[in-house]
Amino acid sequence: MPFPPGITVHPELAPYLADLPPYADAFQDIAATRERFRKLLAATPADRTGVRSRRYDLPREDGSTLTVEVYRPDGIEDAEGSPPGGALPAVLHFHGGGYAIGRPLPGQDKTALALCRELPAVLVSVEYRLAPEHRYPAGVEDCYRALEWTAGQAAALGVDAGRIAVTGNSAGGGLSAAVALMTRDRGGPALAYQSMCVPDVDDRVAAEPLPADAEDVPVPWINSLRTMHRTWQHYLPRGAAADAYAAAARAEDLTGLPPAYVLVCDLDPLRDTGLAYARRLMDAGVQVTVRNVPGAWHGFELHAPRTRLAREMTAHWTEHLRAALYPCAAGD
Numbered sequence: 001m002p003f004p005p006g007i008t009v010h011p012e013l014a015p016y017l018a019d020l021p022p023y024a025d026a027f028q029d030i031a032a033t034r035e036r037f038r039k040l041l042a043a044t045p046a047d048r049t050g051v052r053s054r055r056y057d058l059p060r061e062d063g064s065t066l067t068v069e070v071y072r073p074d075g076i077e078d079a080e081g082s083p084p085g086g087a088l089p090a091v092l093h094f095h096g097g098g099y100a101i102g103r104p105l106p107g108q109d110k111t112a113l114a115l116c117r118e119l120p121a122v123l124v125s126v127e128y129r130l131a132p133e134h135r136y137p138a139g140v141e142d143c144y145r146a147l148e149w150t151a152g153q154a155a156a157l158g159v160d161a162g163r164i165a166v167t168g169n170s171a172g173g174g175l176s177a178a179v180a181l182m183t184r185d186r187g188g189p190a191l192a193y194q195s196m197c198v199p200d201v202d203d204r205v206a207a208e209p210l211p212a213d214a215e216d217v218p219v220p221w222i223n224s225l226r227t228m229h230r231t232w233q234h235y236l237p238r239g240a241a242a243d244a245y246a247a248a249a250r251a252e253d254l255t256g257l258p259p260a261y262v263l264v265c266d267l268d269p270l271r272d273t274g275l276a277y278a279r280r281l282m283d284a285g286v287q288v289t290v291r292n293v294p295g296a297w298h299g300f301e302l303h304a305p306r307t308r309l310a311r312e313m314t315a316h317w318t319e320h321l322r323a324a325l326y327p328c329a330a331g332d
Contacts, residue, residue, distance in 0.1 A: 009267065010295025016304045026101065027230040030132065034101050046108040050074050051116045053107050058149050066142050068149070069109065070157060071116040071123040089163035089192070089325035090122045090150055091115055092179075094143050096170035098200075098231040100131045111169070119322050122159050124150050128175070132234040136246045139235075140178045144188070147179055151189035163325050165193035165258075170270075170298070171231070173199025177248035177277070180257050191258040193324035197317060198265055198298055202249035202273040203242040206232040224298040225269045249277050254284035261289045261320050263313065267297035289320050 009017060026033045052074055057065040072088070093112045095102045104110070104125065112123035128142035147166070154161035166176040173196035180194045206229045236242055244251035262278040264271040271292070281288045293300075293313050301310040 008295055009297075010293075010309055012307050012309050013296060013300060013304055016300075020303065023226060025230065026098065026227065027132075027234055030100055030234075034103075037097075037101055038105065041105050041108055046110045046113050048107065048113060049117075051113050055106065056149075058145060060142075060145070066129075066145055067127045068146050069106065069112070069125045069127070071109070071112045071125065072158070073116055073120045087154070087158050087160040088120060088122050089165065090124060090154070090157070090159040091119070091321070091325070092124045092126060092143070092146055092150060092164070092166045094126055094128065094166065094168035094172035094175040094179075096168060096172045097130075098227060099136075099139055099171045099174075099235040100231070102171070103127055103130065111167075115167075115318065115321070118318055119325060121325060122157055135237045136235055136240075136242075140175055140182070140245055143175050143179050144182045144186075147183060147189055147191075161189070163192050164189060165195060165321060165325060166191060167195035167197075167321065168199075169197040171200050173197050173274075174201050174248065177201050178245045180260075181244055181248055181251055184256050193261070193321065194258050195261040195317060195321050195324075196274070197263040198268055198270055199248075199262065199274050199277070200228070200231065200270055201247060201277045203232045203236065203247040204249070205269055205273050208269070224267075228269055249273060249280075254281050254286060257281065257284070257286050259287040259324060261291070261317060261324075263291045263293070263317055265293045265296040265298055265300065267295065267300075270298065291316055 050073060051071050053069050053071045055067060055069045057067055060066055093109060093115070095104060095109070097103070109125040112125045115121060116123045124146060126143050126146040129138040131139065150157065150159065151161050151164060166179050168176045176194050176196050177199055180191055183189055183191060208225070236246060242250055260278070260281050262274055264274040275290065278288050278290045293309065296309060301313065304310055
């Protein structure tokens with residue numbers, strides 16, 4: 001099964017191809033997909049060593065609540081009015097999952113836990129509303145609300161309001177890009193950094209036709225492309241066109257945005273749109289670090305987490321996030 005022209009699988013990942021599951025439409029039965037994901041997470045509890053967390057319910061204008069979970073390293077106490085020198089940076093983590101699934105179990109956001117320990121930082125895991133029950137702009141407005149709350153509660157959370165970043169993978173990367181645009185346009189809290197891994201930033205990828213020989217295209221490629229089609233069908237309101245806060249690549253002006261990190265994978269239909277967005281950020285005067293993972297597919301680290309390629313990828317984006325939040329230490 002050849003990949004699209006010019007692209008080959010990384011030798012370290014080749015043994016994993018045979019074990020990949022066949023394509024399954026995650027959107028056909030959203031409730032069942034979410035339940036399968038919940039059971040998968042419950043089967044492998046996260047490592048909470050050195051980290052504690054607390055959940056908060058934030059009121060929305062309609063009377064409902066948005067839940068966020070705040071992870072902090074052990075030994076860092078809530079300190080009302082604590083001086084900036086004793087505060088930690090904060091990172092808002094927006095989970096992936098096609099804007100429809102992927103919500104971590106309470107206290108089990110593995111990305112937040114790992115970053116909390118390794119940066120270190122206060123991590124805010126945002127349980128934004130999911131499509132298709134809550135289509136755009138519900139999810140991204142929740143993410144922006146969480147940013148406002150984090151900045152407003154910085155002293156109580158022991159957070160340095162001058163060092164707040166956003167990060168996410170796939171749909172979470174798209175939400176990170178959108179929140180950066182929103183806070184710039186609305187005069188909201190300043191962001192120190194936006195870290196976007198395999199970001200879903202352009203709905204136009206869903207307009208690309210599926211190959212006529214789709215059944216002969218390798219699983220990593222066609223799974224991702226089919227899923228992108230379904231993702232945008234469920235995320236956007238029926239019949240509505242995407243704007244810049246739905247798909248950041250639609251933004252006409254990218255000036256004045258915070259420094260960015262964009263990670264893409266060779267065998268991912270989101271690669272070209274991610275690279276194009278990174279280039280436009282550069283052209284707008286934004287400092288951007290770009291990383292391409294050769295011969296890897298979207299979410300490959302879930303199937304091959306112990307490979308050198310997966311470990312190097314995680315270390316790279318984590319270190320760049322750390323350097324952005326601890327610029328003095330990075331320059332020592």
